[in-house]
Amino acid sequence: MIVRKLEKVILWAGLLFFACVFLFSxxxxxxxxxxxxxxxxxxxxxxxxxxxxxxxxxxxGLILAMLAAYTGIGLWLHKRPASRGRxxxxxxxxxxxxxxxxxxxxxxxxxxxxxxxxENAQKAAAxxxxxxxxxxxxxxxxxxxxxxxxxxxxxxxxxxxxxxKLFNVLFDTLTVxxxxxxxxxxxxxASGRVAGFLYATxxxxxxxxxxxxxxxxxxxxxxxxxxxxxxxxHRKSPWGMAAVGLLFAAGTTFRxxxxxxxxxxxxxxxxxxxxxxxxxRHRLGDLAKKAAVFAAxxxxxQQAVAYALIAQxxxxxxxxxxxxxxxxxxxxxxxxxxxxxxxxxxxxxxxxPLGEQRNQMEKMRFMERLHxxxxxxxxxxxxxxxxxxxxxxxxxWSLEGTDRTYLPLKVLALERxxxxxxxxxxxxxxxxxxxxxxRQTGGLRESSERGPILFLLALLLAYAALxxxxxxxxxxxxxxxxxxxxxxGFGSLTLGQSVAKRRKAGQTNxxxxxx
Numbered sequence: 001m002i003v004r005k006l007e008k009v010i011l012w013a014g015l016l017f018f019a020c021v022f023l024f025s026x027x028x029x030x031x032x033x034x035x036x037x038x039x040x041x042x043x044x045x046x047x048x049x050x051x052x053x054x055x056x057x058x059x060x061g062l063i064l065a066m067l068a069a070y071t072g073i074g075l076w077l078h079k080r081p082a083s084r085g086r087x088x089x090x091x092x093x094x095x096x097x098x099x100x101x102x103x104x105x106x107x108x109x110x111x112x113x114x115x116x117x118x119e120n121a122q123k124a125a126a127x128x129x130x131x132x133x134x135x136x137x138x139x140x141x142x143x144x145x146x147x148x149x150x151x152x153x154x155x156x157x158x159x160x161x162x163x164x165k166l167f168n169v170l171f172d173t174l175t176v177x178x179x180x181x182x183x184x185x186x187x188x189x190a191s192g193r194v195a196g197f198l199y200a201t202x203x204x205x206x207x208x209x210x211x212x213x214x215x216x217x218x219x220x221x222x223x224x225x226x227x228x229x230x231x232x233x234h235r236k237s238p239w240g241m242a243a244v245g246l247l248f249a250a251g252t253t254f255r256x257x258x259x260x261x262x263x264x265x266x267x268x269x270x271x272x273x274x275x276x277x278x279x280x281r282h283r284l285g286d287l288a289k290k291a292a293v294f295a296a297x298x299x300x301x302q303q304a305v306a307y308a309l310i311a312q313x314x315x316x317x318x319x320x321x322x323x324x325x326x327x328x329x330x331x332x333x334x335x336x337x338x339x340x341x342x343x344x345x346x347x348x349x350x351x352x353p354l355g356e357q358r359n360q361m362e363k364m365r366f367m368e369r370l371h372x373x374x375x376x377x378x379x380x381x382x383x384x385x386x387x388x389x390x391x392x393x394x395x396x397w398s399l400e401g402t403d404r405t406y407l408p409l410k411v412l413a414l415e416r417x418x419x420x421x422x423x424x425x426x427x428x429x430x431x432x433x434x435x436x437x438x439r440q441t442g443g444l445r446e447s448s449e450r451g452p453i454l455f456l457l458a459l460l461l462a463y464a465a466l467x468x469x470x471x472x473x474x475x476x477x478x479x480x481x482x483x484x485x486x487x488x489g490f491g492s493l494t495l496g497q498s499v500a501k502r503r504k505a506g507q508t509n510x511x512x513x514x515x
Contacts, residue, residue, distance in 0.1 A: 006454070007450050007454060010454050010457050011430060011433055011434050012434065013457075014426075014430045014460070014487075015427065015431060015434060017460065018423055018424075018429075018430055018487075019427050020388070021388050021389060021423040021426070022420060022423040022424050022427055024388065024389035025389040025416065025419060025423060026420055028389050029059050029416045029420065062413060063416075063421055063424075066418055066420075067421040067495075070194070070198065070421055070422075070425065071492055071496040071499065072496070073194065073492075074190070074194040074492035074493045074495075074496040075496035075497070075499075075500060077190055077193045081189075081190070084189070091176065091180060091193075091196050092173060094197070095172070095176040095200040096173050099169040099172055099206055099209040100169060102206045102207055102210050102398070103165045103166065103168070103169060103210050106207070106210045106398055106399065108211055108397075108398050109161075110211075110212050111397070113143070114212050114213060114397075117143060117146060117147045117150065118161075118164075118212055120137075120147050120151075121148075121149075122151070122159065124147060124148055124150075124151025124152075125151045125152075125159070129312075129313070129314045131147075132144060132309075132314045132315040133315065135354065137315065138315075138316070138317055138323060138354065139323055140323075141315060141317050141318070141321065141323060142256045142320070143214070144314070144315060145253040146214035146217070146254050149254070150212065153167060161212070164212055165209065165210055165212070167216075168208075168211075168212075168216045171216040171220045172208075172209055172216055172220075174220055174224075175199070175219055175220045176196055176200045177196070178223040178224055178227050178482065179195050179196050179199040179223065179482045179485050179486055180192045180193060180196030181227055182226065182227045182456075182483075182486050183195035183486035183487075183489045185227070185230050185231060185452065186230065186452040186453055186486065187453075187486070187489065187490040187493075188490075191489045191492075191493050192486075192489065194492045194493055195486045196489070197489075198485045198488055198489055198492070199481070199482065201418075202415075202418055202419075202481070202485070203392075203411060203414055203415040203418060204392045204394035204415060204475075205394075205478070207394040207395065207398035207411070208397065208398060208475075208478065210398050211394070211398055213397070213475075215255065215479060217250075217251070217254040217255075218251045218252075218254040218255030218257065218479070221251030221254070222247070222251040222257065225243075225244045225248045225261065226456075226459070226483075228240070228243050228247060229241075229244050229265055229268065230452045230455065233269070233451065233452070234272070238286070238289035238290040238292070239293060241269075241294035242294070244294055245293070245296070245297030245298035245301070246297055246298075246301060248261055248262060248265075249297070249298050249299075249301035252302065252320060253302075253305060253319070253320075255479070256320070256322065258298070258320075260462070262294075262295075262298060264455070264458050264459055266291055266294075267458065268451060268452075268455040269290055269291065271451045271455075275451060302319075305319060305320075306318045306321075323354060323355075324358065324359065324362070325359060326359055326362035326363045326366050327349065327471075328470040328471040329362075329366045329469060330345055330349075330365050330369070331345050332468075332469050332470040332471045332472065333366055333370060333379070333469065334369065335372075335382075338379070338383055338386055338472075339382075339383040339467075339470075339471060339472045340386075341471060341473075345365075348361075348365065349361075380468045383467065383472050384467075384468060386472060386474065387474065387477060388477065390474045392412075392474060393474045393475045394415075394475065395412060395415070397475065422485065424491075425488040425489075425491030425494075427491065428491035428495045429487050429488065429494055430487075430491075431494075432491070433450075433453065456483045456486055456487060457487070459480060460480055460483050460484060463479070463480045
């Protein structure tokens with residue numbers, strides 16, 4: 001009974017989430033609200049504001065064309081099934097070729113923090129690790145993992161950006177495969193194939209292949225951990241969770257999101273255990289073993305890596321320890337900056353030495369903002385709109401230092417159409433799941449188990465809720481996009497089969513009436 005109620009709550013919340021993403025993005029892009037600049041433009045491209053340069057009729061036409069194309073591709077993949085091996089080869093060819101085009105066509109140069117990381121990676125490749133003791137790496141110690149990774153690649157292949165970008169292509173392509181397999185395991189093979197295609201061709205994913213970001217590795221490892229958790233969920237042996245713990249620890253080495261994924265994984269395992277047959281005592285015992293194995297591997301790997309770096313003199317602080325735990329919360333609750341990084345909070349924090357005093361002062365400012373109850377609703381709506389309906393920032397990061405100044409508006413138009421279409425397909429997926437049509441669609445097993453579906457939705461909804469409070473950047477939504485695409489893949493097939501059934505019914509009626 002409890003799980004059933006939880007299922008309904010999460011499904012309805014998911015339906016509302018995708019509906020809001022679709023409507024907010026559509027209104028923002030077309031200017032239907034009568035005010036085109038309702039969210040932030042892209043820094044470096046002041047003319048790019050949400051809705052600007054987009055006539056409503058043109059935008060709506062492009063979105064409908066994209067929706068029709070995705071639906072048609074979904075039906076084609078469903079009705080003409082190739083073998084899994086042949087499809088995988090085709091998917092790999094599409095994913096790799098498009099990303100290689102982006103890498104070689106865009107001569108992207110590292111900017112902002114990415115430049116700092118790359119410059120220090122060059123030092124690491126030469127055997128100089130003194131940067132690990134600088135204030136930047138003491139404050140943001142988690143950046144050390146990606147810096148050392150880049151240094152390792154440069155030491156193997158020599159100086160230059162190309163080897164790092166080619167490894168981005170490799171990691172992003174592997175993530176495409178994971179999206180395909182996650183969706184296939186949860187919704188069926190046909191839905192998985194559509195999801196893989198959506199993720200492989202989504203413009204921001206292509207552009208970001210040319211950007212030296214830690215998101216390539218973290219997204220890969222966290223998606224791999226979630227895939228392993230879904231595949232291994234029914235195994236009685238707890239040792240499968242060791243692989244999940246290892247993958248989540250690896251992801252946390254590059255981006256500090258392990259606690260977020262670990263918490264939702266444990267809830268997922270609890271739901272799976274609750275729905276299994278057998279005595280409750282045995283089910284909870286199996287759950288405890290799995291949780292213990294996961295936690296042990298997850299924590300031991302982190303401690304081993306952290307202390308190895310300290311022992312080698314690379315750093316003096318734990319790689320996984322947050323030296324400034326209230327910074328993102330303080331910035332995230334700044335209503336004047338819509339929760340983005342801002343100069344005011346940066347200057348305020350710099351007044352105090354790194355450590356307990358700065359933490360206490362940042363906590364104090366965060367609590368002051370938290371108690372401003374009247375400002376919260378507007379702040380949350382603004383942050384949500386920017387995070388989930390705002391212009392994608394991959395255009396900014398990928399065109400950094402290039403002469404491709406003619407691309408932004410064209411790329412943005414395509415990305416907006418893709419994103420809004422995927423949001424619409426996500427809504428269709430949740431509608432089908434809520435109103436009992438899912439069993440007829442996409443090969444979804446007619447089973448009472450909804451644990452994997454709830455897991456994907458919980459990841460998406462919890463991530464959105466977390467960013468109501470902490471600092472936001474639009475590119476942060478790329479971290480959770482694999483699960484967004486997995487759900488959209490199922491929605492595409494749902495829409496396609498609904499259209500096909502109506503067409504067939506119409507043809508039957510025409511024959512019956514002699515038309």
